[in-house]
Every structure is written in C-alpha cells, then in structure tokens.
Amino acid sequence: MATRFASVDDYIGSYPEETRTQLARVRHTIRKVVPHAGEKISYGMATFTLDGKPLMYYAGWKNHVGLYPVPTGDATFEEAIRPYRRAKDTVRFPTNRPVPLALVSEITELCLGRRAAMSEGHDT
Numbered sequence: 001m002a003t004r005f006a007s008v009d010d011y012i013g014s015y016p017e018e019t020r021t022q023l024a025r026v027r028h029t030i031r032k033v034v035p036h037a038g039e040k041i042s043y044g045m046a047t048f049t050l051d052g053k054p055l056m057y058y059a060g061w062k063n064h065v066g067l068y069p070v071p072t073g074d075a076t077f078e079e080a081i082r083p084y085r086r087a088k089d090t091v092r093f094p095t096n097r098p099v100p101l102a103l104v105s106e107i108t109e110l111c112l113g114r115r116a117a118m119s120e121g122h123d124t
Contacts, residue, residue, distance in 0.1 A: 008039045008046045012060075018095050019060040026058050026065055029101045033108040056111045064092040065099060071110040
C-alpha cells in the first residue's frame, strides 16, 4: 500500500537527503513564482494549487525529481528543456546534479499562462 502523507513537508521529509534537498529547491522556486498558491498531496505527489485546482505536481523518485505537467514553450525553452523531457508533459531532473531552477521558474510561468488562457476560454 502506498504511503499517505499528511503534508508536503512530510512528503519531502520522507526522502533521502539528496532528493529531499532537490525537492525543497523545486518547491522554493515554484513558491517564488506563485507565492499565493496552495499546497497539498494529490496522486501521491506534492502539488501546487490555484483556486483549489492543481497547477503543477512535483515528485521524488529514486534517481530524479519529476515535474508535471510541462507545457510546450518557444524554441529556446524547448531546446533548454530537451535533455530533461521524458514524455510530452514530463521532465526528470537527475538528483545527482543541481536542478536547473531557472527552467523550473519558466515551467511554472508557462503553467500559469496556460491556466490563464484556459480560464479565458483559450486552449494553449
């Protein structure tokens, strides 16, 4: 049975130091972009929410930190994220290297833009 976590702090605290450090950095970076976002555990992952709805998820794994969903960006963004993209809307940052926090900020901004477009009736 999967472990249930009472909070994002409990979730992050359950990982080995290397992964815990990377998760904390990702969390802090997203929080800087979206300071008013809520946090919860959803689908067994740390989740940032806006207006009670998930904005983005991040998760620790054995050898990487995953971030979901990752919208498509411009050509410069896509080139920067290419080494980390594993599926259409997923990135994996290896835990044995520093997470590219500038990319995490860009991903967060893209998620915000997509959310805004969806609330206006446009799909990006």
